[in-house]
Amino acid sequence: MLKRSAHRTNPIDSAASVSGIRSQFERSALSREVIDVNEINRETIALLRGETVRYNISVRTELAADLPQIVGDRVQLQQVAMNLIINSIEAMKDVDGIRELAIKSQRVEKEQVLVSVSDTGVGLPPKLAEQAFEPFFTTKPHGTGMGLRVSRSIIESHGGRLWAVGSSGRGATFHLSLPTAPC
Numbered sequence: 001m002l003k004r005s006a007h008r009t010n011p012i013d014s015a016a017s018v019s020g021i022r023s024q025f026e027r028s029a030l031s032r033e034v035i036d037v038n039e040i041n042r043e044t045i046a047l048l049r050g051e052t053v054r055y056n057i058s059v060r061t062e063l064a065a066d067l068p069q070i071v072g073d074r075v076q077l078q079q080v081a082m083n084l085i086i087n088s089i090e091a092m093k094d095v096d097g098i099r100e101l102a103i104k105s106q107r108v109e110k111e112q113v114l115v116s117v118s119d120t121g122v123g124l125p126p127k128l129a130e131q132a133f134e135p136f137f138t139t140k141p142h143g144t145g146m147g148l149r150v151s152r153s154i155i156e157s158h159g160g161r162l163w164a165v166g167s168s169g170r171g172a173t174f175h176l177s178l179p180t181a182p183c
């Protein structure tokens with residue numbers, strides 16, 4: 001297994017990035033549009049096509065055709081999809097063997113949409129599955145360690161949940177649930 005270590009950024013840089021992230025949030029109130037989550041997934045995959053091709057990553061989608069719409073902020077939800085998919089690409093770009101990104105969406109229990117992003121990357125040990133969401137937790141030399149923290153707060157501000165399922169070997173899966181739009 002690859003050796004992993006947590007790098008913590010300089011507290012001064014960290015304070016600067018926190019205020020940057022806060023001002024990003026404070027700039028506008030959460031906009032509330034009716035959104036097709038599948039469309040956000042497709043757009044994000046398309047935007048990152050250059051990277052997946054470059055690293056020889058195959059992308060598999062299983063997007064439910066009858067997915068109910070949700071209400072939320074399109075830009076913020078795109079940011080979450082971007083963070084999760086970039087993390088998966090980064091986890092896979094140096095591994096040997098199969099490099100596969102799988103993005104699935106489904107309706108669960110009538111009023112929830114569930115999206116999962118899985119990869120065959122370096123892996124996320126189960127004991128790090130929750131720690132990965134802590135502010136400034138990063139194993140990347142140039143990571144801020146804020147991507148997952150910000151993503152979780154975006155999803156929670158939409159009334160949903162974001163969590164990770166680690167594994168003892170290769171690969172990681174991130175799940176998010178969002179409440180569907182009222183009919």
Ligand SMILES: Nc1ncnc2c1ncn2[C@@H]1O[C@H](COP(=O)(O)OP(=O)(O)OP(=O)(O)O)[C@@H](O)[C@H]1O
Nearest residue numbers: 087088091123132138139143144145146147148172
């Ligand atoms: N798909 C994944 N596979 C394995 N580890 C992951 C995955 N996604 C996240 N992690 C782990 O969680 C850490 C935190 O992720 P997060 O997105 O918050 O920050 P980052 O990616 O390190 O930095 P930034 O998002 O600012 O570029 C990562 O450094 C990595 O150790």
Ligand SMILES: [Mg+2]
Nearest residue numbers: 083087147148
């Ligand atoms: Mg990240």
